Amino acid sequence: MKVLVGIKRVVDHNVRVRAKADGSGADIASAKMSINPFDEHAVEEAVRLKEAGIATEVVVVTVGAANAQDVLRHALALGADRAILVETTEHLQSLATAKVLREISKREAPQLILIGKQAIDDDAAEVGQMLAALLNIGQGTFASKLTIADGKVSVTREIDGGQETLELNLPAVITADLRLNDPRYIKLPNLMLAKKKPLETIALTDLDVNTTSKVATINVAEPPARAAGKMLNGVEELIEILRTQAKV
């Protein structure tokens, strides 16, 4: 069974992102970049499926500029077999990204597609569901557990107030939540090995995908800061505030 994993290069989660002075977007020109954390869980799950003898090949794909090769190499070091970069300097909206991934899915014909539940830059959480719709296959979003048996995937999903388990026909799209697994620490030899694994580059313009979007960003700004708070001198002051505010 072939597994395709979609990943994205994003600003590292430890970086405090600020707005550009002209409000045209986030100021990320010099920010440290990393693989989107949710996508790392997706890669880890695919590699575990291979180690368990369920997956035969793990292919990672990203859509981005040439420098997105670094996150593909990271995924290869985690244990993916080969990588595909769909190269573009355009910023794609979710639907266009899903359409690109549909084209790659047609070429690769995976039985399972894994992707992070959301990217921590735009926090949209849309691409996985859109891809499943475009391919007319099932979707298991916000997944915390998956089991594959008899041509189906059983997926446990994090939902409001608890969790639910669904059974999906394969192929299917699964979007990874943080509790799906703990991604491994990459050992140096695997980092070296990753450099020798195949990485194919496809120009976005070579794919038959309409990437125009009717959703445009008008302005990006930092939210107003909260007014400075008051430090209290003791438990008694806090109790008094709770009595007044919470009326207990």
Add this chain to the structure above:
Amino acid sequence: MSILLIAEFDQNTLKPATRSAITAASQIGGDIDVLVVGQHVSSIAQQAAKITGVKRVLVADDAVYAKPLAENFAPLVQNLAAKYSHVIAAASSFGKNLLPRVAALLDVDMVSEVTKIIDPSTYVRPLYAGNLNSTVKTDEAIKLLTIRPTGFAAAQEGTHSATVESIATTGDKSLSRFVNEQIQTSERPELATASIIVTGGRSLGSAEKFDALISPLATKLNAAIGATRAAVDAGFAPNEWQVGQTGTVVAPDIYIAIGVSGAAQHIAGMKESRLIIAINQDPDAQIFQWSDYGLVADLFDALPKISTAL
């Protein structure tokens, strides 16, 4: 303009998040039709029909919709969408699962987690865990939005009653099947809509201490209990209690953070709270930057005193 609003409910009650989405729809303007999809949902439809601003309630009542499988719900919404300028759902796990699938079926881009309506095609949504706000404009003929409930008050019942109409179902796509669910039940208010929340962080040290310190205060205040991701990962609290970028986004009247350091992804989930109170041993904890009232104290000394005094 006309708006199709997808309702969400549990057992016999329309969810507060749906009422918030109705308020957002009212701000856009135009007729609001509420779509209720499920099995044995006539009482839900009646609840929706009484809410101010709702013109019609469309009901798809069928065994195939007993559980909200996106594969079966999305074609139903897709079929209805052409008659509307907007299709809206709450940005809950239900809405976030369903609406992107509908968007792709309609070949449109959508706008997720809307926190503010500027005009019928312009909205504000957060980026980078709420560190930035983005104003976006959509020129799609059908505008699909998920609404973050904390940004909008819950719509209430009025004196009128909207018409209720049954609509044809679109059947089972046979791509997915519901197996089971585990839903946490609690005597306490629901986290997403509680007016007071008491949240514990990792510095509580263990599941036992988390419970011993947080529960009595939450009980006294009739509050929901929240937890940071660190506390959840450490096994102190169930994942359903997680507040933050990857957990529940909350905006209660009073948010009390106990031993919470104030990681950015946590702040993203609670900074819209009206009043934020923090207690922490560490005077340099980030959480104090976001607090209206802060107290530096030993948690294990201060919390029992507070709980006893109230």
